[in-house]
Amino acid sequence: MKILDNGMCSISSIKVNGYREGKYGVAIIYHENTTAVGVYTTNKVYAAPIDITRKHLENGNISAVIINSGNANCYTREDGIKRGLELAQVAADYLNIPLEDIAVASTGVIGRQMPLDILKPIAEESLKNLGNSRENITLAEKAIMTTDTVPKECAVESKLEDGTVFKVGGFCKGSGMIAPNMGTMLGFVATDLELPSDVLQKALKKAVKKSFNMVVVDGDESTNDTVLLLSTNDVKGNYDSNFQEALDYVCMSLAKQIAKDGEGAEKFLEVTCDGAKTEDDAITVSKSVVSSSLVKTAVAGADPNWGRIISAMGYSGVEFNPDIVSISIADKQNECVIVDKGTVKTYEQPEKLEFAEEIMKSEDIFITVNLHDGDCSATAYGCDLTYEYVRINAEYTT
């Protein structure tokens, strides 16, 4: 697998662009007749763009995606659908494609009608300079940012088992993962490999489960969360595990970038649960620890407070025997085993606590817990909780 430099534009038949003015932006992805599948928020309150995109993806093909930032177009009722379609119509007219061939996605403030007088001219500007350059993809990535501080992309080239070369490339926005019931996550991934939509759908669900869904805690989803996977159908071939691996890699890279760019975050936090009876147990435990506000503030304060880790494991709801678990804290270089099969190492060796304190000062923190109760694992991604998070969210709509 080879990492590519141009994100989604590594696939040469795709054209993209973005344009933004202040807090409003519009990005366009354009390729005639892509096979397209999506996964969406499970929030009972979901936004108008999700209604529109679900409907337009029903026949399996689209030719463009229009994404706006600055307004979520959520809780806007019939008028929301109307305005969402009206913005999409700008792209349909310019590209001369049917309105039904356009998918839409929105991110921003909930409960306000879309300001089309602002967004339509921005969409027109974005459409004018569609292209496949490094600059185009950067503009698209930046146009959809809200509280994100950096654009997020990943692209790889890989080979199927039969040697066929294919590419997968994507970009996303998302930030603010404290609870994490936070900001909307939007992800757009494309591949040049021709695959039927049911195969794409299954592959995307698998990849999302171990990537984006490991940043966003179950149920705690925004009203607008959307991940789309498009195939340009340029390369003939059959799905195999190498394709899944490449798709997983891109989605996990994007998900980790979201975690690292958590609102106000200064540190990246990765929590792995090993030795669980089932994968679901491993997912639940790792997410419970990564999303604990007490663990997150401890990471912010470089405090190796493993009591908060075991407490978060305990209230996850998963059954396990606390007397046989192991807990370790690591950075990229060093690892410190704090609890070894129920034995607290820092009781016998107090110098271990100092070692753990040193590790906790690093920028990337890796917590591993082992339930010693099976052979299933899962990894969840998060960040620390800082003053800055509170500032960003106390002032968001003003």
Add this chain to the structure above:
Amino acid sequence: MKILDNGMCSISSIKVNGYREGKYGVAIIYHENTTAVGVYTTNKVYAAPIDITRKHLENGNISAVIINSGNANCYTREDGIKRGLELAQVAADYLNIPLEDIAVASTGVIGRQMPLDILKPIAEESLKNLGNSRENITLAEKAIMTTDTVPKECAVESKLEDGTVFKVGGFCKGSGMIAPNMGTMLGFVATDLELPSDVLQKALKKAVKKSFNMVVVDGDESTNDTVLLLSTNDVKGNYDSNFQEALDYVCMSLAKQIAKDGEGAEKFLEVTCDGAKTEDDAITVSKSVVSSSLVKTAVAGADPNWGRIISAMGYSGVEFNPDIVSISIADKQNECVIVDKGTVKTYEQPEKLEFAEEIMKSEDIFITVNLHDGDCSATAYGCDLTYEYVRINAEYTT
């Protein structure tokens, strides 16, 4: 129902006292042969004092409670039970009562052995001056505080339906309710009404469900959470709804005091869900809103961002129709209906948003949502999320 001034010491046969040195404190409650019942954390990882107290309450009677702050005595294995009992033995010796007649509770840092060299002398100091005065109960309340900024108590006098006068009085500690998977909540409530332990247990469960459990979100419980209810058996009488009402009142008052004293909190937040199909639905929705970090930061920033309220309702997991819900924001004087049966009032009357902004500046914020889907209600208690919360928790163990 009459509010009494001396907390638990309003019941004259009870003796209490407290003593603290730095971050360590010990409180004692003493009354021979009280009928005692308890409810405890459901965290799979629970502390040694819970093991001890559960066991000592098995025969239904105790004569004293010893509570320490500064160390949770959690994840301390057999040694934890041993040390917990050794601290209780100090009280048993002094009071000349069997060790099995003492309940224990602890709050503080998890995963460190109890420093008995520090706690035993503090316990002895506390025991020396047991009494029933205003000063005694204040010392007890202060001895069990951790990040609490104020002692918390409530006592009432009421009458059974047959005219029998009885009292209920209690105190508690607890703070830090952001997720709220936070600090330990300990509550101690006494009554002079003689009731069998099964009746007391049922009454306590009922009261805790609508009070302490509405501050702490399901499953997100500390390893040490404990609420004990003691009866001195001074007054003969039978359980009726007036007793339940008095017990509910005391527990709800204590729970609200915990919410108000949330770590770093500057504002009190109360969320009521009306019109739910079941009580459980109402509980789930109101807790989901009160514990949303985005709602909490919006309250901190006096931002009437109702989009975050509907989003938190949406990811609660409860089925409802977003198009018919109502949402209002109020303080003690004024109420602003923002969404009325699905109609967003601020679209038609933008001045409503300014009114809501004014309300959000108040110290006590009341959010009411109505699902218009039944006649069940529930109220959850919380606080805003501030910079100060992050500071407190980033530095807790240092």
